[in-house]
Amino acid sequence: MSATVNTQPPVTRSLLGLSKEDLEQYCVASGGKPYRAKQMLEWLYQHRVGSIAEMTNLPAPVREQLAKEFHINDLHHVETKGADDTTRKFLFRLHDGRYVETVFIPASKGLNGRQSSRKTICVSSQVGCAYGCKFCASGLAGFTRNLSAAEIVGQMLAVEKETGESINNIVFMGMGEPLANLKNLIKALEIITSHWGLNIGARSVTVSTSGLAPQIKELAEFPVPIRLAISLHGATDEVRDLIMPVNTKWPIKDLFNSLHHWRLRKKQKISLEYILIQGVNDDLDQASILAKRAKGINAKVNLIPYNTVDGLDWKRPTEEVCYAFRDVIADAGINTTLRLEKGHDINAACGQLRLKKETAEGIIEAPIKAGR
Numbered sequence: 001m002s003a004t005v006n007t008q009p010p011v012t013r014s015l016l017g018l019s020k021e022d023l024e025q026y027c028v029a030s031g032g033k034p035y036r037a038k039q040m041l042e043w044l045y046q047h048r049v050g051s052i053a054e055m056t057n058l059p060a061p062v063r064e065q066l067a068k069e070f071h072i073n074d075l076h077h078v079e080t081k082g083a084d085d086t087t088r089k090f091l092f093r094l095h096d097g098r099y100v101e102t103v104f105i106p107a108s109k110g111l112n113g114r115q116s117s118r119k120t121i122c123v124s125s126q127v128g129c130a131y132g133c134k135f136c137a138s139g140l141a142g143f144t145r146n147l148s149a150a151e152i153v154g155q156m157l158a159v160e161k162e163t164g165e166s167i168n169n170i171v172f173m174g175m176g177e178p179l180a181n182l183k184n185l186i187k188a189l190e191i192i193t194s195h196w197g198l199n200i201g202a203r204s205v206t207v208s209t210s211g212l213a214p215q216i217k218e219l220a221e222f223p224v225p226i227r228l229a230i231s232l233h234g235a236t237d238e239v240r241d242l243i244m245p246v247n248t249k250w251p252i253k254d255l256f257n258s259l260h261h262w263r264l265r266k267k268q269k270i271s272l273e274y275i276l277i278q279g280v281n282d283d284l285d286q287a288s289i290l291a292k293r294a295k296g297i298n299a300k301v302n303l304i305p306y307n308t309v310d311g312l313d314w315k316r317p318t319e320e321v322c323y324a325f326r327d328v329i330a331d332a333g334i335n336t337t338l339r340l341e342k343g344h345d346i347n348a349a350c351g352q353l354r355l356k357k358e359t360a361e362g363i364i365e366a367p368i369k370a371g372r
């Protein structure tokens with residue numbers, strides 16, 4: 001272990017992890033007025049100030065007291081990959097010397113040639129990941145810790161600061177399994193979707209999971225219509241077991257039971273994500289079964305040809321195979337997309353930049369190869 005990792009908690013807490021109710025309680029408990037909470041939230045999320053000293057409509061003693069206990073953002077920008085007008089990956093250092101990655105995807109032209117107004121960030125929910133999906137760099141060095149709600153929300157503010165863009169779409173598809181960090185995820189979702197917080201429309205927030213069936217049912221109770229995406233990658237247990245170790249704990253039957261439950265609670269379509277891997281899950285029989293499963297829960301299917309990951313041996317199928325797979329699903333009447341563009345530079349699996357940085361600093365051992 002390197003000396004750069006600090007296991008002590010930070011001296012002050014981040015304000016970004018607190019809800020309106022939390023801040024009101026703090027104000028009252030510290031002898032102040034509850035309406036100060038609204039003023040603090042306006043400084044944080046409307047004016048996006050970088051320090052408590054800039055909250056100028058708070059009386060000086062309130063600011064002084066607040067600064068003794070809190071700071072604003074825990075994330076320190078370290079590195080950016082990618083050019084200004086393209087997808088960019090940001091590496092941030094956390095208070096304990098660990099690193100987290102966030103990806104910004106700018107507005108682009110859609111299939112109809114029209115410019116989309118969507119500015120997306122792909123946020124991380126954990127440092128590392130315990131779920132070990134076989135195509136993913138994040139799982140290579142195992143799980144380190146959960147991100148706090150403040151560290152999740154802080155990614156959005158930090159990326160807006162670096163890019164100068166206003167983000168209006170959030171996907172939880174970065175490093176980590178969000179549903180394994182459910183308490184902090186739900187807190188962050190409250191701050192992200194509330195009018196007093198980041199005020200992002202719930203339909204513009206997607207949580208992606210490897211398939212933690214019980215937590216999917218719990219998240220279904222979150223009273224805001226967020227979207228759900230499932231990393232499926234195999235239409236039968238036999239094939240999914242090869243790619244998603246989580247499938248041995250919650251096999252496809254359990255997973256789809258939880259998705260039926262979700263459908264009863266939420267109107268939004270579920271997305272089934274399916275990475276096409278040559279000779280592993282690209283057989284047309286898998287396509288037929290996938291189409292039936294998608295129909296059963298009225299889901300859409302996103303097909304993503306595999307991108308090479310350092311240290312992993314799998315290959316991308318030919319375009320011909322990808323199109324044939326897509327056609328089987330589309331012919332069954334399922335809304336399907338096939339994303340053929342490659343992301344070998346920075347779009348590749350989340351976790352690679354952090355792995356390189358922590359490995360270089362000796363914080364973690366060199367990643368081991370898949371198939372271990």
Ligand code: SF4
Nearest residue numbers: 129132133136139176
């Ligand atoms: S895909 Fe997600 S859940 Fe699976 S190992 Fe990577 S970060 Fe973890």
